[in-house]
Amino acid sequence: MGNQVDKIRVSAGEDLLAFIPHMVGYWPKHSIVCIGMSGKRLRATMRLDLPPDDSSDAQQFADIAASQLSSDSEADGCLIAIFGREDWVDPADFPQAGSYLALRVAFAEAGMPVQDAWYVGTEHWRSLECTDAACCPWPGKDNVSIKESFVNTEFIYRGSMVGESPKEQIRELIAVKDEAFATSVAAAGNDLREPLADSGRGSAQIAVTLGAWEYSLSRWPKTPDASMTAFLLASLADTTVRDTVIVALATTANHALTGASGMGLLEGDMTSVVAPRNWHGGNQSAPSIVEIESxxxxxxxxxxxxxxxxxxxxxxxxxxxxxxxxxxxxxxAEPLLAFLASATNAADKAPVLCLLGWIQWCKGRGTWAGNYFQLCQGFQPRYRLASMLDQLLAVGYIAACAKDQRTAWHGRKDESIGDQAA
Structure with a gap:
């Protein structure tokens, strides 16, 4: 929720419902979206997969939702929008009655009582707080009114567009678009994969590897050449190097190397150090020298x-x-990683997809993270880190850094929880 949201007045139901797709980046399908409130100010937005209509775990589902959204200490209320599988046509047969009741109870107990709620079907939407047919005729207002609302128009005017589902957006982002370049990358990796997989955690080797990542990150959006791309991809084959790269991207290369060394993760160099071709003759450039901090x-x-x-x-x-x-x-780092993912369709795509998912997980964007983890395991079945994080998502666990306002991603202000698949 960026600063721009603070300047957009959200008053009618269609305005609030138009706000949601711009926050999560797509039109939610089969979802429940919960928005925290502080007074009349909108706070964090959380999306969850819609439970089955006959789910027997409504209370557990609601408890997870309330516990996650209530991590925002400033929130004192919430809004709920249920994006159903069908229109609600029979007043006496609300498809998600059990889940909605459980959510109301759970949020009230968490000190965030539900202030308003809506049901959005395939064609129509209506308030859950008004069942008076004279005021709100069945089956509700046409969904077109959401797209024609002031808020949707204002977001579009400011450059915000609602995309396809996360899965479709990710598939497009990571698809190989230059087959010739991908072929060059594959060929350049022939001399890199084995030594980096076998000896990547050697202390001198990992310093050079981190230097290559730092060099590529500092030059972005200039894309790496085929040799550097192949090197970066191959370097992630060793899980210790992969983890150190994650920490380096999230802190600094020197800090990551110091941590890896201090934890005893590094080994002696058994072979000569490998570096990308044409990278300053195979030596680290001055801005990319990586060494122990102290x-x-x-x-x-x-x-x-x-x-x-x-x-x-x-x-x-x-x-x-x-x-x-x-x-x-x-x-x-995120667009650099997406570029690397789009440079191969081999098994070396998996670690990159896992890193992209990890970033989304730290942002609190569970749906996006889950799609990356599942795609990762399509290239390397049972890829351990992706599998573990995907299991955490399945039980509603969100990275602690996403729930702390001091450390959360603020690409959109207050979007500290994002969309969580549960």
Whole structure:
């Protein structure tokens, strides 16, 4: 929810419903969207998969929703929009009656009573607070009124567009678009994959690898050449290197290397160091030299703690302040990773998709993260990190850094929870 939202007046039901697709980035289907409120101000937006109409776990579903949204300490109420599988045509047969009642109870107990709610069917929408046919005729207002609302028009005017479903958007983003380049990348990787998979965690090798990532990140949006692209892809085959790269993208390369060293994750170099061709003759350039920050116990302790926290989306406290991902770096890293994913259709696509999913998970965008994790496992079945994080999503677990206003992603202000598939 960006600053622009604060300047858009949301009054009628169709205005609020028009606001939702712009917040989650697509028109929700078979979803329940909950929006926190602080007084009359809209706060975090959370999307959940719609439970089955006959679900026997309505209370568990509602408890998960309330516990996640109530992590925003400033929220004192909420709004609910149910995007159903069909229109609600029979006043006596509300398709999601059990879930809605459970949500009202759970949010009230969490100190966030439901202020208003709507049901959006395939063709019509209506208020859940008004069942008077004289005031709100059945089956409700046409969904066209949402698209024609003032809020939707204002968002479009400001450049916000509602896209396809996350799965379709992701598939388009990561699809190989230049077959010739992908062929060059595959060929360039022939001499890189085996040594980086076998000896990638050597202390000198991982420093060079992190330097290559830092070099590529600093030059973005200039795209890496085929050799560098192949190197970056191949480097993620080793899980220790992958984890260190994640921490480097979220903090700094030096901090990540210090943490990996302090945790005893590095090994001696068994072979000569491998580097991308044409990268300053295979040597690190001055801005990309990666080295241990300090060999002091304090530096190691701090870096080790950050290393562990960052990987699992937790928040660390440093001198009274919160430490989470560096979102400026991750916002630059995300399109670089998408470029790498679009440069291959082989198994080396999987770690990149996992990293992209991890970023979305840290943002609190569970639906997007889940799609990345599932696509990742399509390229490498049972890819462990993706599988583990996907299981956390399935039980409604959101990264702690996404729930803390001090460390949450603020690409859109207050979008600290985003859309969560449960």
């Amino acid at each position: 060999y002091s116990d304090t530096a190691y302790l701090l870096a080790c703690r950050d290393f562990g926290n960052i990987l699992v989306g937790e928040v660390g406290d440093h001198d009274g302040g919160a430490r989470g991902p560096n979102w400026d770096r991750l916002d630059r």
